[in-house]
Amino acid sequence: MMSVSHRLHTTALTGEQNRAAYGKCNNEHGHGHNYFVEVLVGGAVDGETGMVVDLVALDEAVRSQVLERFDHANLNLDPLFADRVPTTENLCRTIFTLVKDALPAGELEQVRVEETENNSFECRAGG
Amino acid sequence: MIFLTRRATFSASHYYWNEAWTPEKNQQVFGRCANRNGHGHNYTLEVTVAGEPDPVTGFVVDLKWLKDVMEREVLAAYDHKHLNLDAPEFAHANPTTENIVIAAWKRLEPAVTAAGGARLSRIRVYETPEIFAEYRGEA
Numbered sequence: 001m002m003s004v005s006h007r008l009h010t011t012a013l014t015g016e017q018n019r020a021a022y023g024k025c026n027n028e029h030g031h032g033h034n035y036f037v038e039v040l041v042g043g044a045v046d047g048e049t050g051m052v053v054d055l056v057a058l059d060e061a062v063r064s065q066v067l068e069r070f071d072h073a074n075l076n077l078d079p080l081f082a083d084r085v086p087t088t089e090n091l092c093r094t095i096f097t098l099v100k101d102a103l104p105a106g107e108l109e110q111v112r113v114e115e116t117e118n119n120s121f122e123c124r125a126g127g
Numbered sequence: 128m129i130f131l132t133r134r135a136t137f138s139a140s141h142y143y144w145n146e147a148w149t150p151e152k153n154q155q156v157f158g159r160c161a162n163r164n165g166h167g168h169n170y171t172l173e174v175t176v177a178g179e180p181d182p183v184t185g186f187v188v189d190l191k192w193l194k195d196v197m198e199r200e201v202l203a204a205y206d207h208k209h210l211n212l213d214a215p216e217f218a219h220a221n222p223t224t225e226n227i228v229i230a231a232w233k234r235l236e237p238a239v240t241a242a243g244g245a246r247l248s249r250i251r252v253y254e255t256p257e258i259f260a261e262y263r264g265e266a
């Protein structure tokens with residue numbers, strides 16, 4: 001889980017168009033969410049350990065690459081969102097790339113990001 | 128491709144009954160669900176659409192729009208209703224969770240498709256926290 005602020009706003013649109021597109025999410029000073037991040041790793045079960053991936057190593061990869069970067073931070077100020085709106089669609093895809101590059105074993109199959117209990121997003125391998 | 132899921136809840140009553148069967152067989156097959164006075168559930172509807180984030184807005188679809196579509200197409204018909212008596216699709220078909228999820232797909236798919244930009248990917252209907260049916264459209 002990570003607690004993050006963001007503002008949905010793009011310079012490609014006028015102020016009025018931003019308010020129409022993003023509604024409350026366009027609030028000038030931003031707002032925040034408790035995001036839940038789920039990482040799904042696929043792979044063969046190792047014959048010696050009985051594991052697909054060492055969960056401690058997976059936790060560390062997610063912590064160092066994702067939580068340390070985003071928890072208690074403002075997404076709009078992160079260089080990864082310098083030219084992209086920090087919607088949860090884009091956040092989900094960004095997290096997928098960050099975790100994929102740091103995965104200790106196995107293949108990253110899916111990242112799911114829950115923005116609220118009513119909204120969630122999935123990004124899968126190959127797309 | 129991003130898969131976006133929106134969740135909503137509705138509360139409805141229903142019962143299971145097959146007119147072609149004897150009351151005894153209905154009781155035997157459907158058990159307590161055959162009580163003709165009905166019973167109720169708090170259902171959870173999860174609607175997943177798939178698409179690419181718009182290059183300008185970063186949205187696959189506007190979540191507020193999806194919420195409104197779900198309320199208009201499904202919740203308006205099912206929430207605080209008796210599914211057997213109030214929803215025409217269940218006048219002659221049992222409102223099982225399986226049939227509800229297919230009916231919800233038929234209610235939602237035209238609106239999602241007409242809007243463009245995303246396709247309906249998956250619907251789940253939870254009858255209780257322990258039971259849900261999932262439908263991905265006809266293969």
